[in-house]
Amino acid sequence: NKFVVGLTGGIGSGKTTVANLFAEYGIDLVDADVIAREVVSIGSDGLKAITEHFGKAILLVDGSLDRAALRAQVFNNPQQRLWLNNLLHPMIRHQMLTQVQASTSAYVIMVAPLLFENHLDSLVNTTLVVDIAPELQISRTIQRDGVSKQQVEHILASQMIRERRVAQADNIIDNQGENELLRSQVLRLHQQYLQQAADLET
Ligand code: ATP
Structure with missing residues (x-):
């Protein structure tokens, strides 16, 4: 604790x-913005789930997340935004707690x-x-x-x-x-x- x-x-x-x-x-600093990027980085479970849900069109040619495309998907779409938040928020919280525990x-x-x-x-x-x-x-x-x-x-x-x-x-x-x-x-x-x-x- x-x-x-x-x-x-x-x-x-x-x-x-x-x-x-x-x-x-x-x-030690734990940065929510940095973690929010990490949970959707290439090879992450977050990016896999997003790709399965929205399709490969939300990926850039290098396989990383096309943030603008994802933003367009959830813009004015509360249901999709909720889906995305329900996916990412627990991942972000978990990673934040993991980094807190690792701090010395x-x-x-x-x-x-x-x-x-x-x-x-x-x-x-x-x-x-x-x-x-x-x-x-x-x-x-x-x-x-x-x-x-x-x-x-x-x-x-x-x-x-x-x-x-x-x-x-x-x-x-x-x-x-x-x-x-x-x-x-x-x-x-x-x-x-x-x-x-x-x-x-x-
Ligand atoms: P964001 O939420 O946009 O990431 P932030 O809250 O992290 O911003 P900073 O990047 O730390 O804010 O500061 C914003 C800008 O203001 C920076 O260019 C920083 O150098 C400058 N700045 C910060 N504190 C002062 C200050 N007391 N006087 C003048 N400039 C400052």
């Missing part, structure tokens, strides 16, 4: 930046953009939200990815609103200031989590 911190936040809020600061203290650090940070939306918070002991205003989410994501304002707004609209996410958080990191201001917040939380992990042991 490891102490697990669920780290979340909206698009461009700074989850990766924050997670990497915890990693500097030797804390004092506690584990589980990074998940949709921690609350996908009910992954049931897998963690405490939640940490990286919070910034929507205008900053938009400008930083445009800066990072070179995408349009509309594209970012579309993703923002598909995620939980800021107020609800913050209301569910056990701890909040304000990432609206300079990058340096993050370090002190992360260090304080790291010390808190070390203590909570130790308390869990006893």
Whole structure:
């Protein structure tokens, strides 16, 4: 029974930046996005099941998953989307728990953009939200990815609103200031989590 911190936040809020600061203290990261790709990688049971269900048309020539084709299959099709989620979510949860168990650090940070939306918070002991205003989410994501304002707004609209996410958080990191201001917040939380992990042991 490891102490697990669920780290979340909206698009461009700074989850990766924050997670990497915890990693500097030797804390292992379990990344939901990475695992979501692994469970449908070439040769995986996930990709086999998807191919049997949707046909070979959802594969690229190299045999990997054609994400755009799969998205098109489930877009505006709640029944197919449900089928896909029912297939993948248990695989993702299982793999996340496997990586948590394999970790040897004092506690584990589980990074998940949709921690609350996908009910992954049931897998963690405490939640940490990286919070910034929507205008900053938009400008930083445009800066990072070179995408349009509309594209970012579309993703923002598909995620939980800021107020609800913050209301569910056990701890909040304000990432609206300079990058340096993050370090002190992360260090304080790291010390808190070390203590909570130790308390869990006893
Ligand atoms: P996504 O959900 O889109 O994967 P994320 O939450 O992981 O995003 P990051 O990639 O960590 O967010 O940060 C978004 C962008 O904002 C990056 O380019 C990052 O370098 C930058 N950034 C993060 N924190 C700050 C900060 N305090 N000041 C300025 N820029 C920042």
